[in-house]
Structures are given as C-alpha cells and as structure tokens.
Amino acid sequence: MKKILTIDELITHMKKKGIKFEKVSEKEAKEFLSHHNYYLKLSSYRFNYPKVGIGNNHEGEYQNLDFGYLKELSTIDMHLRYLIMEMCLDIEHAIKVQLIDKVSQNQEEDGYNIVKLYLKEEDPSFNILRNVHRHKSGEYCKDLIDKYYPFFPIWVLVELISFGDLIHLCAFYDKKYNTKILLKNKFMNTIRDLRNAVAHSNCLMNKMTEQMEDSKQPDSILTTYIKNITSIKKRRRAKYMNRTFSYNIVTLLYVYDHYMPQYAKKKRYEELSEFMHNRVIRHKDYFISNGKIKGLYKFLVDVIDNLSSKE
Incomplete structure (x- = not known):
C-alpha cells in the first residue's frame, strides 16, 4: 500500500520522474496542488508524454515535461468538460422532446401505457421506480414524485430518470412501435459515458493520444x-x-x-x-x-x- 505524501514530497517525487518546474515554479506548483487540483488527477496527464528509453542515464523519466504543461492540460480539460456537459444536456433534452412527441402522436398511447409496459416487460424488478423514489427527499423532484408515484406518465418519468435509463426507455419504445428515436446503441452509449465522465469531473485528456483497442x-x-x-x-x-x-x-x-x-x-x-x-x-x-x-x-x-x- 502506498503511503500518502505531503505536497513537498510530491514535488520531490515529480522531479525524480523528470518533471521540471520552469514554466511554473515549485512554490506556484505547491499553491496549485493545495487549492486547485490534486496530484493523482494532475499527474494523469503525464501519459501524453514519452519516457526516456532503456540504456539512457535518465531511463524512465519523462521527456520534455514541465509541471506547467500538466497544469495547462488540466485547465483546458476542465473547460472542455463544461462544453461537453452542455452538449450532452442538449442531446438529452432533444431525445426527451422526440420521445414525448412520438407518444403524443401515437393513437395507441395515452402516456401512461408505455411506462406500464416498460416496467412490466423491460424492468420487472422496477429498479427505475426505486431509483426515482430515492430522490423523493430532493427539493427539485419531490412534488412530482409525491403526485404521481408509482403511476408516472411518460412526460413526468423522463424528468426523473438518468440518461442511461432514458436511452433504455427510448430503445424499448423504438422496438415496440417501430420508430427511430435513437441512433446506434454504441453512439448513444458513448454519449452516456461522456456525460457521466464530465458529471463526475473525470479526466478526458489524460490519454488523448492512446490508440483504440x-x-x-x-x-x-x-x-x-x-x-x-x-x-x-x-x-x-x-x-x-x-x-x-x-x-x-x-x-x-x-x-x-x-x-x-x-x-x-x-x-x-x-x-x-x-x-x-x-x-x-x-x-x-x-x-x-x-x-x-x-x-x-x-x-x-x-x-x-x-x-x-x-x-
């Protein structure tokens, strides 16, 4: 088990790995690590840089890597996450609008039936309802949950479920009524993964040059x-x-x-x-x-x- 290091020890560790402190001084780096980011996250951007090869005096150290580069990549990544989150939210809203529009124009549907069918056929353990109920104490959902639980119309349910559950619900509707709300599953899964990653402030650019499997x-x-x-x-x-x-x-x-x-x-x-x-x-x-x-x-x-x- 690795022991926790102080910021001074982390600076020393980075220097041993070949990370320089020219663009950003050690004092500035300590300030950044104390108040703006933490080592595990910041250091992950080092994977975008090669190491010195075997047989060299500096074998295993990073080539031409300054702390300032890591700091700048982490800052760019932060701004990118905000932009991606906005785009994912736009997509999520557009999918909700399409689903509700399809249901409203479907003469076989009243908005409640599709939810009953979905819970019965695709979610027999009613995990969605359990997940929704967990939000009952939340300020922004409790009124809707109190009013409709457990017999939600589609236009209420979409306001209470996760993006992943929304995709699953739309896939069920597409199959049931031979419609085309969703693009390919793997495209939608990528959007879901990106949305989850940026929502949890995960790094996106820490391995941006990595090849696909x-x-x-x-x-x-x-x-x-x-x-x-x-x-x-x-x-x-x-x-x-x-x-x-x-x-x-x-x-x-x-x-x-x-x-x-x-x-x-x-x-x-x-x-x-x-x-x-x-x-x-x-x-x-x-x-x-x-x-x-x-x-x-x-x-x-x-x-x-x-x-x-x-x-």
Missing part, C-alpha cells in the same frame, strides 16, 4: 462523416479515428449534429471553434515539441471549423 474499429458512419471534410485526407482520418479520445469527440459531434436544430448547432460549433482557436492555444509554446498533441489538435480543429462554417 485492437478489438474495436471505427464505425463506418463516422468515418464517412469525417470523409466529407476535404481538408482531412485519408491517412490522417484513419490515424485519428483510431484514437479513443478523438473518436469519442467525433461521435459527440455526429450525435449533436443529428439531434439539434440548425440555429443551436451553429451557435455551439462557433463556441467550440472559438475555444479551440483561443483558449486551447493560449500557451501553445508548451506543446510545440509534442507532435502527437499537435496533430490531434489540428485534426479536431479541422472537424470543428468545418461544422462551424456550415450554413
């Missing part, structure tokens, strides 16, 4: 989506669509493009483009020698700029 392949729908961007040639497309981080961002953009109206997409893509062209490169000199990060950045900029330029 050999057992996974980019979906042809998404590769075609990127293929239509003329500035991204085949070799570059294949390279970055095989990296988990960039592939997941492309998935988010594709799903967002599908669900959101044009005016909302235009505003969001312009916001993303501004973020990429300004905040992300505020300290671009920090990453000038890291070809993997630079290449990934250029790929995502081309994707986002293409979307933001559409009328």
Whole structure:
C-alpha cells in the first residue's frame, strides 16, 4: 500500500520522474496542488508524454515535461468538460422532446401505457421506480414524485430518470412501435459515458493520444462523416479515428449534429471553434515539441471549423 505524501514530497517525487518546474515554479506548483487540483488527477496527464528509453542515464523519466504543461492540460480539460456537459444536456433534452412527441402522436398511447409496459416487460424488478423514489427527499423532484408515484406518465418519468435509463426507455419504445428515436446503441452509449465522465469531473485528456483497442474499429458512419471534410485526407482520418479520445469527440459531434436544430448547432460549433482557436492555444509554446498533441489538435480543429462554417 502506498503511503500518502505531503505536497513537498510530491514535488520531490515529480522531479525524480523528470518533471521540471520552469514554466511554473515549485512554490506556484505547491499553491496549485493545495487549492486547485490534486496530484493523482494532475499527474494523469503525464501519459501524453514519452519516457526516456532503456540504456539512457535518465531511463524512465519523462521527456520534455514541465509541471506547467500538466497544469495547462488540466485547465483546458476542465473547460472542455463544461462544453461537453452542455452538449450532452442538449442531446438529452432533444431525445426527451422526440420521445414525448412520438407518444403524443401515437393513437395507441395515452402516456401512461408505455411506462406500464416498460416496467412490466423491460424492468420487472422496477429498479427505475426505486431509483426515482430515492430522490423523493430532493427539493427539485419531490412534488412530482409525491403526485404521481408509482403511476408516472411518460412526460413526468423522463424528468426523473438518468440518461442511461432514458436511452433504455427510448430503445424499448423504438422496438415496440417501430420508430427511430435513437441512433446506434454504441453512439448513444458513448454519449452516456461522456456525460457521466464530465458529471463526475473525470479526466478526458489524460490519454488523448492512446490508440483504440485492437478489438474495436471505427464505425463506418463516422468515418464517412469525417470523409466529407476535404481538408482531412485519408491517412490522417484513419490515424485519428483510431484514437479513443478523438473518436469519442467525433461521435459527440455526429450525435449533436443529428439531434439539434440548425440555429443551436451553429451557435455551439462557433463556441467550440472559438475555444479551440483561443483558449486551447493560449500557451501553445508548451506543446510545440509534442507532435502527437499537435496533430490531434489540428485534426479536431479541422472537424470543428468545418461544422462551424456550415450554413
């Protein structure tokens, strides 16, 4: 079991790993670790940097890695999480609207029947109801729960369930009535995972250059989506669509493009483009020698700029 280290001990540990304190002094690093971030999270961004190879005097140390680079990556990641959360919430709202619209136009439905069918056929142990009931003491849900529990109409239930349960409910409705509210399961699962990750403030960019697992392949729908961007040639497309981080961002953009109206997409893509062209490169000199990060950045900029330029 590893013992907990003081901040001074953590600084010493990082220096032994080859992490420099030139862009950010040791004093500033201690302040940052004391009040703004913690070592486990901050240090995870080191995986974007290579280590010195075997046989070298500095074997096992990180190459050209400064504490300032880790700090900057963690800050960019924070801003990115906020943007992704807003996009995921937009998608979630759009799916709720589509589901309720489908139900309201379905002559076989009254809004209560679909919930009864779902609980009986797909959730016989009524885990959803138990999860909803746990929120009864919450300030924002208790009135709805008190009024309707356990016989919820669809337009109330969607306000009380998780995004994962919403996806499952929509999949049930699609199958029951041969509709098409949801895109492919794996696309929606990616959005769910991203939403959960940003909601729990998990790192997104700590392994952004990591390759996909050999057992996974980019979906042809998404590769075609990127293929239509003329500035991204085949070799570059294949390279970055095989990296988990960039592939997941492309998935988010594709799903967002599908669900959101044009005016909302235009505003969001312009916001993303501004973020990429300004905040992300505020300290671009920090990453000038890291070809993997630079290449990934250029790929995502081309994707986002293409979307933001559409009328």
